[in-house]
Amino acid sequence: MQPGRKFILKVKVMEAVSKECGIINRISGPVVGVSGLEEVRLHDMVWVGDAKLVGEVIRMSGTQATIQVYEETSGLKIGEPIWGTGHPLIAHLGPGLMGQIFDGLQRPLNKLAEVEGNFLQRGVSENSLSQDKKWQFTPLVKEGDHVQAGNILGEVPETQSIMHRILVPPNLTGRIVEVKAGDLTIAEPIVIIEDDQRKINTINMEQIWPVRTPRPYKRRLDLAEPLVTGKRVIDMFFPIPKGGSAIIPGGFGTGKTVIQQSLARWSDVDVVVYVGCGERGNEMAEVLMELPELEDRVKGIPLINRTVLIANTSNMPVAAREASIYLGITIAEYYRDMGYDVLMLADSTSRWGEALREVSGRLEEIPGEEGYPAYLSSRLAEFYERAGHVDCLGNGEDKPYAGHREGSVSLVGAVSPPGGDFSDPITQSSMRITGVFWALDYELSRKRHFPAINWIKSFSLVDLSRWFGDNIEEDFPKLVQEAKSILGRENELLQVVQLIGQEALSDMEREILNISKLLREDFLQQSSIQDIDAFSSLEKSYWMLKVILEYHKKTQEALAAGIELNAITNLPVLQRIARMKEIDVEKAVPELKRLIGKIDDDLTSLISNWETENA
Ligand SMILES: Nc1ncnc2c1ncn2[C@@H]1O[C@H](COP(=O)(O)OP(=O)(O)OP(=O)(O)O)[C@@H](O)[C@H]1O
Ligand SMILES: [Mg+2]
Numbered sequence: 001m002q003p004g005r006k007f008i009l010k011v012k013v014m015e016a017v018s019k020e021c022g023i024i025n026r027i028s029g030p031v032v033g034v035s036g037l038e039e040v041r042l043h044d045m046v047w048v049g050d051a052k053l054v055g056e057v058i059r060m061s062g063t064q065a066t067i068q069v070y071e072e073t074s075g076l077k078i079g080e081p082i083w084g085t086g087h088p089l090i091a092h093l094g095p096g097l098m099g100q101i102f103d104g105l106q107r108p109l110n111k112l113a114e115v116e117g118n119f120l121q122r123g124v125s126e127n128s129l130s131q132d133k134k135w136q137f138t139p140l141v142k143e144g145d146h147v148q149a150g151n152i153l154g155e156v157p158e159t160q161s162i163m164h165r166i167l168v169p170p171n172l173t174g175r176i177v178e179v180k181a182g183d184l185t186i187a188e189p190i191v192i193i194e195d196d197q198r199k200i201n202t203i204n205m206e207q208i209w210p211v212r213t214p215r216p217y218k219r220r221l222d223l224a225e226p227l228v229t230g231k232r233v234i235d236m237f238f239p240i241p242k243g244g245s246a247i248i249p250g251g252f253g254t255g256k257t258v259i260q261q262s263l264a265r266w267s268d269v270d271v272v273v274y275v276g277c278g279e280r281g282n283e284m285a286e287v288l289m290e291l292p293e294l295e296d297r298v299k300g301i302p303l304i305n306r307t308v309l310i311a312n313t314s315n316m317p318v319a320a321r322e323a324s325i326y327l328g329i330t331i332a333e334y335y336r337d338m339g340y341d342v343l344m345l346a347d348s349t350s351r352w353g354e355a356l357r358e359v360s361g362r363l364e365e366i367p368g369e370e371g372y373p374a375y376l377s378s379r380l381a382e383f384y385e386r387a388g389h390v391d392c393l394g395n396g397e398d399k400p401y402a403g404h405r406e407g408s409v410s411l412v413g414a415v416s417p418p419g420g421d422f423s424d425p426i427t428q429s430s431m432r433i434t435g436v437f438w439a440l441d442y443e444l445s446r447k448r449h450f451p452a453i454n455w456i457k458s459f460s461l462v463d464l465s466r467w468f469g470d471n472i473e474e475d476f477p478k479l480v481q482e483a484k485s486i487l488g489r490e491n492e493l494l495q496v497v498q499l500i501g502q503e504a505l506s507d508m509e510r511e512i513l514n515i516s517k518l519l520r521e522d523f524l525q526q527s528s529i530q531d532i533d534a535f536s537s538l539e540k541s542y543w544m545l546k547v548i549l550e551y552h553k554k555t556q557e558a559l560a561a562g563i564e565l566n567a568i569t570n571l572p573v574l575q576r577i578a579r580m581k582e583i584d585v586e587k588a589v590p591e592l593k594r595l596i597g598k599i600d601d602d603l604t605s606l607i608s609n610w611e612t613e614n615a
């Protein structure tokens with residue numbers, strides 16, 4: 001369907017006339033069969049049964065249809081009616097999204113808890129966004145301006161962190177005939193636009209959008225800038241660009257949730273959309289309790305001001321996992337269109353895949369690999385392709401409402417393959433689509449090496465070396481390459497050690513093992529729990545690596561001069577390398593540079609003393 005103005009008007013009309021349009025004749029878990037279906041289209045949202053459960057038409061044949069129900073279906077009876085809403089599953093977009101906790105159907109859980117108590121009933125409806133709250137609207141357009149889709153009609157300070165921009169809906173161009181300003185609710189008109197067919201369109205601050213349809217943009221832009229996460233192993237070894245997508249596959253308890261929570265907290269983005277999809281309720285509750293207390297690293301504003309949470313826990317109906325993923329990405333795109341960098345986190349995409357499998361099984365579709373539907377990878381691809389860095393719609397003119405705006409949506413999905421086996425269909429399909437793969441390793445997590453990202457199995461296909469070279473230090477990419485190759489060499493040497501023992505190694509080789517240990521323990525390991533090291537700036541990370549590799553270079557020189565490895569590792573400077581993480585991020589660069597000076601001095605004098613003694 002063609003989204004935009006026509007769509008919006010139609011929804012308003014159809015909502016008013018939603019009517020009985022079929023009778024339930026089959027119920028199998030979340031899948032309901034309907035006969036006598038009239039005036040309903042594929043992917044329309046419907047209300048199912050007397051309880052008016054929310055469902056979506058997913059298959060049609062003659063007057064028979066199959067509906068996927070997003071709420072618990074127990075108690076539903078054959079013969080109960082279905083109501084059509086005339087529109088697909090939609091998201092309500094506007095001021096008031098920030099700081100909210102929604103379920104997959106965008107019901108505001110906080111609000112419902114006030115009204116309904118702690119246990120959500122089925123079929124309840126509550127406006128997603130508050131209809132009474134007044135927002136301060138400052139227009140950027142004036143009467144007579146000719147505007148087009150994506151232009152900024154005006155701004156609303158939504159939270160301390162977010163200036164919400166109200167945009168001309170996609171597909172509308174026309175002339176402004178009236179503008180309001182001041183304290184207004186999202187339902188009140190803010191602007192009236194006469195379109196090119198001379199039709200009058202009344203615009204308010206709430207837009208609706210079909211969640212399965214990607215929101216339009218002007219064009220895609222290159223992915224050239226990293227999304228700084230503050231995690232050294234990610235930022236330096238396997239970076240994700242702004243507008244890119246990544247997966248975190250890992251077995252039970254390997255740290256997927258902790259990494260995602262720490263990305264939500266530390267990443268340099270404007271907006272975070274966190275989708276808890278089919279995971280344990282207590283984990284989600286932890287996020288909900290923590291976020292209001294945590295503060296933005298730079299501005300000190302509580303993070304809840306820039307975060308939208310979508311909670312769909314393991315005890316909620318499986319089909320709603322799908323709705324929560326699509327709702328999340330639609331909200332993310334909406335803020336992208338305002339010109340923001342948005343990060344959407346989904347924990348875990350495997351639970352969504354399992355929901356697809358369950359529904360597909362009940363539809364008696366021919367199963368693909370491991371029982372997943374044949375369309376699993378196309379579904380995943382559709383989702384990850386909604387990531388991107390774009391030139392926003394309505395950009396490019398020299399006018400206050402059309403100035404330059406770029407936005408991005410970065411997607412990070414956790415994957416929980418059974419038994420931590422990465423050959424499972426969800427990991428494999430997602431890996432082919434996303435360019436970044438942070439493989440969590442059970443062995444590392446068992447040894448409490450966190451983040452347990454395996455440096456051999458992980459990869460990032462996006463080449464950001466140019467950006468790092470230009471913006472941090474020229475030899476940044478070279479340094480990273482060198483560190484990775486030392487760690488690769490460690491792997492080979494460890495195999496030798498296993499076969500013939502440590503004694504078989506030369507001092508030079510043992511030195512490689514020592515440096516690898518430094519790289520692993522004093523660089524890659526980074527606790528998300530200890531605050532002092534939870535965020536490492538790119539500069540701190542770079543200089544930490546530089547220290548280790550400088551020490552490596554000097555040690556090799558000393559070994560070449562004939563000094564024994566033990567004499568070098570006994571130098572007290574090694575203790576200082578082990579404490580680099582504890583250096584405050586603001587003071588890190590000068591301190592680490594001083595440490596390099598100290599390493600040079602100590603090793604140079606060791607060499608010259610030795611040479612004098614042995615001359
Ligand atoms: N970066 C980290 N720093 C410190 N501890 C960590 C880190 N990551 C994980 N842990 C430890 O590992 C535990 C399990 O992590 P987490 O809950 O994130 O695993 P998970 O992969 O999400 O597990 P599940 O498969 O059960 O969802 C945490 O409770 C924490 O103790
Ligand atoms: Mg988890």
